[in-house]
Amino acid sequence: MKHPNDQIPAPWARTPTSRRSALRGLAGLLLTSPLFQDFAEAAAKEGFNGNQPPPIDDLFNTFDFAKAAKEYLDPIAWDYLAEGASDEVALDDARRGFNRIIIRPRFLTDVHEIDVKANVLGQNLPFPIFIDPSGGKNCFLDGGELEVAKAAAKLGCMYISNGGVDEFLTSAEAPKNWWMLTTGSHLRSKGTMETFVEKLEDMGATGICFTVDIIHVSHRERSIHNKFVRRWCDTGVPRDSAGKLIYAEGEQAWTTGNYPHLAFPTPTWEDVKTLREMTDLKIILKGILTAEDTAKAVEVGVDGVVVSSHGARQMDHVGGPIEALPECVEAANGKIEVLVDGGFRRGSDVLKALSLGAKAAGVARPYLWGMTLYGQQGVERVLTLLYTELALDMGMSGVAKIGDIDRKLVRIRDYELTGPGAIR
Numbered sequence: 306m307k308h309p310n311d312q313i314p315a316p317w318a319r320t321p322t323s324r325r326s327a328l329r330g331l332a333g334l335l336l337t338s339p340l341f342q343d344f345a346e347a348a349a350k351e352g353f354n355g356n357q358p359p360p361i362d363d364l365f366n367t368f369d370f371a372k373a374a375k376e377y378l379d380p381i382a383w384d385y386l387a388e389g390a391s392d393e394v395a396l397d398d399a400r401r402g403f404n405r406i407i408i409r410p411r412f413l414t415d416v417h418e419i420d421v422k423a424n425v426l427g428q429n430l431p432f433p434i435f436i437d438p439s440g441g442k443n444c445f446l447d448g449g450e451l452e453v454a455k456a457a458a459k460l461g462c463m464y465i466s467n468g469g470v471d472e473f474l475t476s477a478e479a480p481k482n483w484w485m486l487t488t489g490s491h492l493r494s495k496g497t498m499e500t501f502v503e504k505l506e507d508m509g510a511t512g513i514c515f516t517v518d519i520i521h522v523s524h525r526e527r528s529i530h531n532k533f534v535r536r537w538c539d540t541g542v543p544r545d546s547a548g549k550l551i552y553a554e555g556e557q558a559w560t561t562g563n564y565p566h567l568a569f570p571t572p573t574w575e576d577v578k579t580l581r582e583m584t585d586l587k588i589i590l591k592g593i594l595t596a597e598d599t600a601k602a603v604e605v606g607v608d609g610v611v612v613s614s615h616g617a618r619q620m621d622h623v624g625g626p627i628e629a630l631p632e633c634v635e636a637a638n639g640k641i642e643v644l645v646d647g648g649f650r651r652g653s654d655v656l657k658a659l660s661l662g663a664k665a666a667g668v669a670r671p672y673l674w675g676m677t678l679y680g681q682q683g684v685e686r687v688l689t690l691l692y693t694e695l696a697l698d699m700g701m702s703g704v705a706k707i708g709d710i711d712r713k714l715v716r717i718r719d720y721e722l723t724g725p726g727a728i729r
């Protein structure tokens with residue numbers, strides 16, 4: 306299959322392509338020999354066009370990580386990571402929503418010691434920022450899920466896993482607080498639900514995170530224009546030595562114009578009720594954006610919701626999750642916990658969410674940038690930067706511990722703002 310960008314002078318044409326592929330080939334040959342392991346690792350860390358990640362200490366905030374990851378990754382993998390659905394309006398809104406919320410700092414309180422520890426869904430956490438699920442980590446780093454799981458274990462933070470790392474999750478080094486993602490396929494029948502639940506109970510999972518917003522998959526139009534193949538989520542973007550994309554025989558790139566239809570009935574609130582009755586594992590519903598659905602979540606007895614737009618990768622034009630947070634918190638009425646994600650790039654974003662009643666804020670792209678560049682160490686660094694920013698912002702706003710953050714810490718502007726949107 307011919308890629309539309311074939312006519313454009315390709316970036317890899319500017320440097321000797323052969324260098325990258327030759328190194329890869331050589332590393333592959335030598336990988337089996339422990340003598341050459343260091344060399345092989347060095348070659349594997351080379352990014353698109355022969356780029357190397359900068360020294361990690363030169364990156365001071367999540368935006369620095371984004372810039373470095375963009376320079377490092379194959380542009381098609383970058384698009385898959387960064388993109389939103391359709392017009393990407395919700396992608397910009399996720400960031401712009403934060404600009405409408407203004408911190409009201411209070412002074413002359415004792416803030417010499419700041420404590421970001423939090424209790425979320427019955428778990429004591431070192432900080433109220435969690436690792437969101439993300440599929441396709443191999444597109445950015447081979448074996449990425451394991452790197453993220455290891456970082457979660459080291460940090461002791463809440464981690465929602467996409468699975469595939471069972472051995473690690475059942476080992477002595479496993480994270481203490483891990484949740485398994487399902488997008489509904491496990492809930493198709495009582496039998497599949499039981500198998501799923503029993504496995505997670507045996508494995509010692511903390512809970513189940515049911516993502517409710519991806520019953521149909523959106524049009525991610527950057528990837529569609531790139532002729533992206535979903536298989537590349539598992540394998541990375543394959544190119545030949547001249548940099549041309551490699552398609553398998555008869556392979557179908559992501560496209561549009563197909564009428565949506567699924568072979569199975571899709572999950573309903575009744576299924577969530579059945580799941581609730583089946584297990585004592587905690588259950589959270591991810592992708593909730595309204596008071597109505599939060600009230601339903603309370604009714605069916607789940608433990609919490611994650612107010613989320615799936616990183617603006619599913620339904621477009623839904624606004625920023627931070628804007629939907631207040632109505633969901635109000636509907637939860639303290640009966641279940643409300644978490645939130647979408648566009649969190651700064652400690653101050655987290656502070657605003659906690660002030661609006663969220664118990665914790667999730668991130669995906671920021672840790673994926675760190676993971677892409679440095680594996681486990683990058684994930685740890687990104688989360689550390691975020692929670693230390695949060696602590697500093699608390700110190701500058703007069704709150705010494707998470708429990709002291711309340712609704713009075715912010716006010717919401719009632720007019721629209723423009724301003725920097727998402728990183729593209």
Ligand SMILES: Cc1cc2nc3c(=O)[nH]c(=O)nc-3n(C[C@H](O)[C@H](O)[C@H](O)COP(=O)(O)O)c2cc1C
Nearest residue numbers: 386437438439440516615616646647648668669670
């Ligand atoms: C590359 C990528 C893959 C994702 N895959 C999933 C997924 O498999 N399941 C899911 O519930 N959410 C998925 N998400 C959404 C995140 O869990 C999260 O809701 C969102 O990305 C948070 O916004 P942020 O990326 O701006 O931090 C994915 C996000 C990205 C960027």
